[in-house]
Amino acid sequence: MKKKRIVILSLILAAVIACLVVGIVLIFVDIGGHSHRFGDWKVVRAASCMEAGLEERSCKCGESEKRRIQRLGHRFGEDNVCTVCSKRLIPTEQLGYSLSADGKSYTVSLGLAKDAEEIVIPLYKDGIKVTAVSGFEGANMKSVFLPDGLETVALHAFDGCKKLESCSMSITTKEIANFAFMGCEKLKEIEIPPTATIGQYAFRGCSSLTSLNIPETVTSVGYGAFADCTALNEVVLGGGIKELPASMFENCTSLVYFNFVKVTAVGANAFKGCKSLKELVFYKDLTTLGATSFQDCAALSKITYSGTKSEWKAVTDRAAPDWLANIDPVKGNFRVYCSDGVVNRYNIEIDVG
Numbered sequence: 001m002k003k004k005r006i007v008i009l010s011l012i013l014a015a016v017i018a019c020l021v022v023g024i025v026l027i028f029v030d031i032g033g034h035s036h037r038f039g040d041w042k043v044v045r046a047a048s049c050m051e052a053g054l055e056e057r058s059c060k061c062g063e064s065e066k067r068r069i070q071r072l073g074h075r076f077g078e079d080n081v082c083t084v085c086s087k088r089l090i091p092t093e094q095l096g097y098s099l100s101a102d103g104k105s106y107t108v109s110l111g112l113a114k115d116a117e118e119i120v121i122p123l124y125k126d127g128i129k130v131t132a133v134s135g136f137e138g139a140n141m142k143s144v145f146l147p148d149g150l151e152t153v154a155l156h157a158f159d160g161c162k163k164l165e166s167c168s169m170s171i172t173t174k175e176i177a178n179f180a181f182m183g184c185e186k187l188k189e190i191e192i193p194p195t196a197t198i199g200q201y202a203f204r205g206c207s208s209l210t211s212l213n214i215p216e217t218v219t220s221v222g223y224g225a226f227a228d229c230t231a232l233n234e235v236v237l238g239g240g241i242k243e244l245p246a247s248m249f250e251n252c253t254s255l256v257y258f259n260f261v262k263v264t265a266v267g268a269n270a271f272k273g274c275k276s277l278k279e280l281v282f283y284k285d286l287t288t289l290g291a292t293s294f295q296d297c298a299a300l301s302k303i304t305y306s307g308t309k310s311e312w313k314a315v316t317d318r319a320a321p322d323w324l325a326n327i328d329p330v331k332g333n334f335r336v337y338c339s340d341g342v343v344n345r346y347n348i349e350i351d352v353g
């Protein structure tokens with residue numbers, strides 16, 4: 001009888017100690033690496049026609065995060081004046097306008113404006129809406145203003161405009177067609193509109209572009225879209241593009257870091273020749289690494305993967321056998337940081353201290 005009581009008492013004591021330990025651990029977890037519980041987003045700076053806004057949310061621990069609010073875009077009336085901010089478009093003279101078959105819209109092109117340094121496209125011409133821009137290939141202008149409301153940047157529209165330094169995009173663009181800005185080697189920045197599809201080689205060889213922000217709502221991008229953008233060193237993928245097409249960033253030699261938010265597949269040659277690429281962040285969504293997708297990425301040394309070692313092994317077992325072609329396995333100190341340990345290129349666990 002006495003023995004039974006001792007057993008019960010020890011069990012209670014053990015339970016009390018266990019509760020205390022768990023409690024203390026929880027307190028430490030909460031102070032240290034807890035997972036933040038953020039409140040609602042609050043606007044820090046409101047967006048306007050042309051300027052993006054900013055909003056912020058914070059956790060009780062003082063940590064906060066910020067995100068961009070898409071600019072609102074102008075609302076031009078038939079007089080080409082914005083009803084919100086009163087900006088007036090003064091269209092470049094002698095542009096070419098071709099009326100659609102149904103007579104309801106215009107496509108604008110360079111026409112006789114060959115000497116203009118600045119091209120301003122109106123949204124309305126004689127009360128008819130301009131919906132597309134086309135045929136400025138190889139033209140000499142330094143800047144282009146595409147009015148919000150315009151929908152299409154046609155095939156080869158600005159292909160080879162080697163002097164073009166700035167292009168104000170229409171926020172309502174639905175299509176940036178194949179080769180649209182290919183070889184615009186002085187173009188410094190580009191706003192990717194939230195509802196656009198991006199065509200094949202659309203920005204290939206834009207060798208002055210340094211940063212790229214692809215909004216979450218963009219879901220379609222074509223083959224080689226940003227290939228040979230040799231100055232590109234900051235890319236933010238919004239997460240809408242699940243499968244990166246073949247050659248998407250091929251030969252982007254200034255890229256150092258890449259975060260594959262929500263990417264499930266990396267196409268063939270997608271990062272081939274990105275010789276400065278050091279660090280990648282992959283998530284468990286990843287299933288496919290295409291042929292020679294990271295060939296010649298000789299600087300690649302750190303991969304962070306949100307899954308386990310065995311999940312990573314499954315990814316590499318399925319990957320094209322040459323996804324890391326021409327990367328010297330002896331010279332590089334290639335490490336994959338999984339959630340439960342670190343492995344080398346051959347999926348052998350290593351102790352990194």
Ligand SMILES: [Zn+2]
Pocket residue numbers: 034035036037059060061062063
């Ligand atoms: Zn927190």
Ligand SMILES: [Zn+2]
Pocket residue numbers: 049050073074075082083084085086087
């Ligand atoms: Zn405006």
